[in-house]
Amino acid sequence: MGFFDKLFGGSKEKQSTTMVVEAPPCPHVVLVPRWDAASDIGITEKASRFVCEGCEQVFTPEEARALQASASDRLPEQVEEKSLEERLADE
Numbered sequence: 822m823g824f825f826d827k828l829f830g831g832s833k834e835k836q837s838t839t840m841v842v843e844a845p846p847c848p849h850v851v852l853v854p855r856w857d858a859a860s861d862i863g864i865t866e867k868a869s870r871f872v873c874e875g876c877e878q879v880f881t882p883e884e885a886r887a888l889q890a891s892a893s894d895r896l897p898e899q900v901e902e903k904s905l906e907e908r909l910a911d912e
């Protein structure tokens with residue numbers, strides 16, 4: 822008795838398309854100063870911490886200073902390309 826039991830295993834591939842929302846990295850441009858001491862309110866130099874307006878991440882004054890420094894330092898670099906044409910007179 823030729824009895825072939827072909828079991829076609831239904832290949833059920835779960836194609837789970839997960840929606841990945843990639844948020845662009847926050848540039849931390851707007852940093853809002855926060856003060857612990859009421860007497861220091863208004864004085865940016867005496868701010869105890871800075872909160873990013875975009876992502877609400879808290880930075881220390883040093884970090885905020887570095888961020889603002891790097892943000893203002895983004896100047897287009899002018900690279901001078903020196904094309905050296907060497908003519909070798911070969912006799």
Ligand SMILES: [Zn+2]
Pocket residue numbers: 847848849850873874875876877878
């Ligand atoms: Zn941010």
